[in-house]
Amino acid sequence: MFYVSKEMEISAAHQLKLSYESKCTQLHGHNWRVRVYCKSEELDENGMVADFTHIKQAIHGYLDHGYLNELLPVNPTAENIARWITGQIPTCYKAEVQETEGNIAVYVDESKTNGREAL
Template sequence: MVVDFTSIKEVVQGQLDHQNLNEVLPFNPTAENIAQWVCNQIPFCFKVEVQESEGNAVVYEKE
């Protein structure tokens, strides 16, 4: 299933946007951990890709 970015934005933006991730998240805010967290926030999510920079990304998939 593909999710509209607007849905993701609604879930994530209020909690992470313009925040110090070291202060608001209860874990080390690595790309891997953020991908897992985002996937867990969205119902029916099974895969998330977080791109840190061009050519540097992580994919989290639920088992």
């Protein structure tokens, strides 16, 4: 099994839709630290699990300096962003989204792990 990860920073705005009062329902932004984890039993024709540049284009290129409420089909919580990321890259099985220092959401697509998770 081959594993790769790509870390990047994404600056974007959002406002959460919540069932309770919170300052997070107001428009605000973050500099998210995002780490994407990919794996494959076989390398592609280029000898890669996934091209780091393609990962960056799919995630950073789409989200950076955007308004996440318009870009994503879900309420843009850190958890939902992590889940959305795993769906954008076929070999991605896990994503971590750090919204602020100490606040990190992780999503693991169990259908892509086969009971095994690395990195």
